[in-house]
Each structure stands twice: as structure tokens, then as C-alpha cells.
Amino acid sequence: VSFGDLDPAFLAGAELVVDAMFGAGLSRPLDGAAKAILGALDPTVPVVAVDVPSGLNGDTGAATGPVPNAALTVTFVRKKPGHMLYPGRGLCGEMVVADIGTPNGIVEQLAPQTFENGPDLWSGAYPWPQATDHKYRRGHALVVGGGHTQTGAARMAAMAAMRAGAGLVTMAGPTRSLALFAAESPAFITEAFKGGEELAKILKSRRRNAVLVGPANGVNAETRENAMAALGSG
Secondary structure, eight states, X not given: OOGGGOOGGGGTTOSOEEXXXXXXXXXXXXXXXXXXXXXXXXXXXXXXXXXXXXXXXXXXXXXXXOOOOOSEEEEESSOOHHHHSTTHHHHSOEEEEEOOSOOHHXXXXXXXXXXXXXXXXXXXXXXXOOTTOOGGGGOEEEEEOOOTTOOHHHHHXXXXXXXXXXXXXXXXXXXXXXXXXXXXXXXXXXXXXXXXXXXXXXXXXXXXXEEEEOTTXXXXXXXXXXXXXXXXXX
């Protein structure tokens, strides 16, 4: 069937629609018969898309017009950015990558710079704890928090540092914030400071080797001073 022969009437009585009109390379808006048939899809009838749902930009995930809300999308070799970026991600349904015999070397020659985040991407390089490790081998993180009325983001960041594997976590900020920092976890060290000069001194001590400046710090000269102290600490 050519595009000129497509007719929404073909959909009458369908219990499943296989959408294989266009692939991931389409970047122009749909028109004519293709646009008409996609606009006539019954949303209660499941759609299986081949490569991408027709009308979806495989590079950006943008919808260039009516795009089927697929229950399943079967693509080939690798997922495309459009499968992972909204609105495309929400239109692809369940994703299946089918092997069609393309060797991995072809993908490696393209030297991709975009990757889907997941354990397969980084687990081989993750510094898993060893039985002989001690806290300083796991790193000492310093989280610079804001005022005592806005400590939540800093406390969440400090918990994230611990969950990610930091051996020690220090929370630093105004004196009035320290009790709230300490209440989050007995594992946190707390230190009061005021100004970039005092922060620089804290960063030089006790083998601290990672610092976060941001949570509730505000956009002001003091934050700039703290950020510059962090950047200059090495």
C-alpha cells in the first residue's frame, strides 16, 4: 500500500495497529494521508510502533504533529535519544531493542556522546567498598548549607553523599543551623563558619576532598565568596 492509498477506513474493526510508516530519521511535520490516519487512531486500540511512533523525532523526542501513544515500541541496534526524552519517552510505551545483526563496532565507530544512565554504564568503574577499607579511603564530603529555616536540601544532599559511599560527611553552615544538621543523622560532623576565609580553613583540614556549595545558600555575594573558596581549595 502506498501513502496515497492510505485511508482511515482501514482502521475499522482493528484490534491492534502496527505503526511502521516512518523511522527515527523523520524530522519534518507529517501531512496528507499519514497525518490523517494517525489522527483517526482509536486511543483504546493498542499500537505497536516500529523504531519510533510515527511523527516522533528520534533525535529530540519532539512530536511534530499527531503521534500515536504506543503500548510497545520495537527499535534496533540501540535506543535513540527520542526514546528517552519527553514527550517521546511517554509516547513509546514499553521499549524493546531488537538484535538485527548489526555489530557493536559500527556503534563504536560513531563515537556516541549520549548514554542512557543505568548500572551497566558505570558499575564497572564504581569504587565498591572493600573489607580492608577505612573511612578516609572512602572520601570526606563537605556540604555547605544555608540558614536555619532552610536546611532540608542540605540534609538531603548529605544523606545522598553517605548513600553514595562517602566515608565521612561534614555539614557546615551558620551556628543556628548546626543542631538541625546534627539531628538528621548521628553520623554527620558539623562545623560553623562565616565567610569564605573561614570556609577555606575548614576545607584545608581533616582530609576533606569533596565539597558542595548550593543548598539554600542563596544568590548573593556571600555564596559567591563561598564558591570561590571551594574552587580555590583544590
